[in-house]
Amino acid sequence: MARPEMVADDRGLVHGGFTFGLADYAAMLAVNDPHVVLGAAEVKFLAPVTLGETMLAKAEVIGESGKKRQVRCTVSTDRPVFEGSFTCFVLPGHVLDC
Structure with a gap:
């Protein structure tokens, strides 16, 4: 649910970064690997x-x-x-260790 801390202005507009972040998180869950990272995204709001x-x-x-x-x-x-195509990569280990 869009919360007050997500709002970008006095009319209640939610910053698009929260929508993108939700989509990114869903993409990571769809891949379902502990070492998945986002490589690229092509999106439309x-x-x-x-x-x-x-x-x-x-x-x-x-x-x-x-x-x-x-x-x-x-x-x-x-x-x-929102709709988007995400290119994700499954790494052999944690991204900070690669």
Whole structure:
């Protein structure tokens, strides 16, 4: 749910970074590996999110090649607000150790 600390202005607009962060997190969950990292993202913000709205993210791995995973993700409230394609990589170990 969009909380007051997510709001960017006095009209209740939620900063897009929170929507992107939710989608990124959903993509990581879809890959489901402790060593997954985001490599790239191509996204579209389709509609604004406002204070009090509940965002629902859905993500699906749509391609896999070696350590690379392509993930499609959407975020919606009562309408679509975000869609994106994430390129993720499964590393052999923790990113700080690679």
